[in-house]
Amino acid sequence: MPWSLPTRFGYDHFFGLRSGAADYFSHRVDLIHSDPLDGLYRDEKRVDVPGYLTDILADEAVRYVSTKDPQPFFLSLHFNAPHWPWEGPEDEEVSRDLKDIFHRSGGTLETYAKMVAAMDRAIGRVLDAIKTAGEEENTIVVFTSDNGGERYSDTWPFTGVKGELLEGGIRVPLLMKWPHRITPGLTSDRVMASMDFLPTLLAATRHDAASQGYNGDGLNLLPILTGQAEPVARTLFWRFKASQQAAVRDGDWKYLKLGGKEHLFNVRTDPRERARLNDLYPDRMSELRKKYDAWNAQMLPYTLESYSESTKASYADRY
Numbered sequence: 001m002p003w004s005l006p007t008r009f010g011y012d013h014f015f016g017l018r019s020g021a022a023d024y025f026s027h028r029v030d031l032i033h034s035d036p037l038d039g040l041y042r043d044e045k046r047v048d049v050p051g052y053l054t055d056i057l058a059d060e061a062v063r064y065v066s067t068k069d070p071q072p073f074f075l076s077l078h079f080n081a082p083h084w085p086w087e088g089p090e091d092e093e094v095s096r097d098l099k100d101i102f103h104r105s106g107g108t109l110e111t112y113a114k115m116v117a118a119m120d121r122a123i124g125r126v127l128d129a130i131k132t133a134g135e136e137e138n139t140i141v142v143f144t145s146d147n148g149g150e151r152y153s154d155t156w157p158f159t160g161v162k163g164e165l166l167e168g169g170i171r172v173p174l175l176m177k178w179p180h181r182i183t184p185g186l187t188s189d190r191v192m193a194s195m196d197f198l199p200t201l202l203a204a205t206r207h208d209a210a211s212q213g214y215n216g217d218g219l220n221l222l223p224i225l226t227g228q229a230e231p232v233a234r235t236l237f238w239r240f241k242a243s244q245q246a247a248v249r250d251g252d253w254k255y256l257k258l259g260g261k262e263h264l265f266n267v268r269t270d271p272r273e274r275a276r277l278n279d280l281y282p283d284r285m286s287e288l289r290k291k292y293d294a295w296n297a298q299m300l301p302y303t304l305e306s307y308s309e310s311t312k313a314s315y316a317d318r319y
Contacts, residue, residue, distance in 0.1 A: 005044055011076075015042050015060045021080055024053040024087040025095035052089045054081045054115075058122035065129040072205070077126065081119040082153070088114030112152035138180045140204055142197070145172040157271050165238050165247040165256060166273055178204070181226050188224060190231040191249060196221050237295045246296070248288045255288035264288070 006014040018041060019029050027049075030038045040047050040056075049056050061077050086107030087094050094106065123143070130139050148169040149155045150162040160166025174192060176182060181204070195218035202214070203222045223229035238247040246257040252268040264277045264285045278285050 005041060007043055013043055013064075016040065016057065016078065017080065021083045021085075021101065022053065023085055023095050023098060023101065024081075025051075025092050027053055027056075029101050031098060031101055052118070054079055054118045054122050055089070058125050061126045062129040065126065065133055065135075068133075079119050079122065082112055082115040084150070086111045086115070086152070089118050090114075107152055109152055136179065139178070140201065141175075141177040143173065143175040144194070146194075148172060159272050159274075163240070165240055165245045165258060167254075167267060167271060170238060170247070176225060178225075183227060186225075186227060188231070190221065190224050191234060191236065192221060193218070193236055200225070235291060237292060239296060239299070246292055248292045248295075250288055250291065253284060253288060255285065255292060262289070 004018065017027070017039075018037065022029050022039075023031065026033075027040045028038045029035075037046070040049055051059075057077065057079055061075060064073075064075060084107070085095075085098055085101060085103035088111050091111065098106075127136075127141065130136050130141070147162045148158070148160065148164075148167075148171060153161075155161065155168035155171075158166065158168035158171055160168035160170075162169055195216060197218070198214065198216065199218045199220040200222050202208070203220045219232075219234065224231055233251060235248065235250045237249075239245065244257070244260070246255075248255040249267070252266050254265045254267045254273070256263040256265065256273070262278065262285070263273070264281060265273045265275065266277065267273065269275075
């Protein structure tokens with residue numbers, strides 16, 4: 001529906017999908033085309049643009065960077081790659097024969113590599129456009145993901161995949177480039193969450209989050225990213241009620257509830273979450289469980305009824 005599009009939430013322009021996934025050639029989730037609102041949108045109007053979706057999104061981003069006025073800009077570019085369905089740039093025939101958007105019977109490591117390579121090339125084109133526009137030195141570029149990998153991805157050294165609160169399901173890459181302020185090659189083991197982006201980017205653009213009326217859960221990590229401050233301790237929480245999962249990260253320690261069982265791990269010394277430390281550190285286990293319960297009590301309740309039948313079925317099969 002138009003009310004759910006980004007232009008209703010502060011964006012000046014929008015081009016892309018209303019949903020989180022789509023076929024790379026038809027640009028639809030509904031493969032029988034019964035949903036008139038499915039597909040690509042430009043601002044609030046349905047549009048048809050032929051081509052491979054990764055390339056189309058890059059084309060739009062390059063066009064914007066290359067033709068924008070000289071004012072500061074914010075560009076939020078969300079590739080759906082390498083999300084299912086498993087289609088590389090030359091797999092239009094696969095798209096024509098596709099019956100299930102989840103594509104559970106498809107894909108190979110080779111196809112997945114082609115999808116990732118296409119995204120890499122697309123990102124390179126956008127970075128080249130920023131450089132050509134003369135904005136490379138003072139443009140902040142952030143590359144990250146919304147969740148851990150699935151099926152064909154390699155999350156080594158972690159275990160778990162998308163939809164699980166094991167480290168392989170929640171740890172994602174994060175690369176930031178800002179030649180004007182961030183030293184190239186700088187690394188940090190700071191625990192960061194996506195909710196930190198807003199206060200961090202506000203600070204980078206010299207806007208104080210509190211003065212803007214923002215009192216969210218995120219932290220301004222700009223002093224850490226620029227090497228001016230040491231990381232501070234923090235506790236993060238996750239829950240995924242579709243499969244009754246819970247997790248707490250407190251320093252190096254992690255409490256995890258998965259498949260009806262509770263676990264305590266030290267994710268710094270054991271990032272693969274194999275050494276179950278419940279019996280060795282019962283007090284720590286109890287402390288983190290209590291922290292989770294206190295946090296969860298503040299959250300809005302939600303149940304399996306809020307999920308689609310296909311989502312509930314997929315988690316029933318897994319757990």
